[in-house]
Amino acid sequence: MSIDSIRIHCTGCEYEYLEHFQPITLKCKIGDEVATYYRTTAWCNQCDTIRYVEHIPTLDELQEDYDEFKAPFTEPPATGIRKFISLIFRGGRPSASDVRRSESIKKLNTQIAWRQARIAPPHCLTCGATDLTPIDFEQVDEHTSIAKNFRHSCGGQLVRDHNDDPGIRFHFRDRTIWMDIEGNRLDDSEMKTDRIMPS
Ligand SMILES: [Zn+2]
Numbered sequence: 551m552s553i554d555s556i557r558i559h560c561t562g563c564e565y566e567y568l569e570h571f572q573p574i575t576l577k578c579k580i581g582d583e584v585a586t587y588y589r590t591t592a593w594c595n596q597c598d599t600i601r602y603v604e605h606i607p608t609l610d611e612l613q614e615d616y617d618e619f620k621a622p623f624t625e626p627p628a629t630g631i632r633k634f635i636s637l638i639f640r641g642g643r644p645s646a647s648d649v650r651r652s653e654s655i656k657k658l659n660t661q662i663a664w665r666q667a668r669i670a671p672p673h674c675l676t677c678g679a680t681d682l683t684p685i686d687f688e689q690v691d692e693h694t695s696i697a698k699n700f701r702h703s704c705g706g707q708l709v710r711d712h713n714d715d716p717g718i719r720f721h722f723r724d725r726t727i728w729m730d731i732e733g734n735r736l737d738d739s740e741m742k743t744d745r746i747m748p749s
């Protein structure tokens with residue numbers, strides 16, 4: 551996978567950050583099942599830079615997925631002649647779509663069970679700290695976004711230039727990181743080792 555990167559710089563000092571949009575999937579065991587979630591970026595006050603951090607969806611967001619997912623399946627259960635036909639033609643076995651549906655419902659129930667058990671705040675994926683500040687970039691013109699909710703320690707503002715293409719493309723493998731229910735990484739590999747090759 552080859553993805554463009556963007557550059558974020560500080561108006562008050564030399565601070566610079568390159569965002570490479572590395573695809574990362576976070577996985578957490580919950581009982582015999584595995585919940586899946588993703589990362590976002592935030593300022594890590596311990597690393598003192600922008601880092602990948604856990605994105606923990608709210609229960610409402612998960613519930614929304616669930617409702618969206620359930621909507622197409624509101625047909626009434628097979629009874630009478632439809633049940634009879636189903637028994638004749640499929641020997642009473644569940645159809646492929648029934649199997650897919652129950653697998654998806656199971657998966658969503660796993661996500662909800664994980665979210666209910668996940669009380670700890672998001673962790674930095676590099677150092678494990680929870681002292682994080684979300685950065686919300688607001689677009690100010692065609693080419694520039696500014697983090698209005700955040701000040702760098704030097705007093706400057708972080709600016710993201712949309713047309714400031716560093717001219718580098720990075721190739722990333724989709725990466726899976728196993729996490730525990732508290733938000734601690736279960737592997738201790740370096741976050742930087744999976745940059746395969748700049749081209
Ligand atoms: Zn600065």
Ligand SMILES: [Zn+2]
Pocket residue numbers: 594595596597598601674675676677678679
């Ligand atoms: Zn950190």
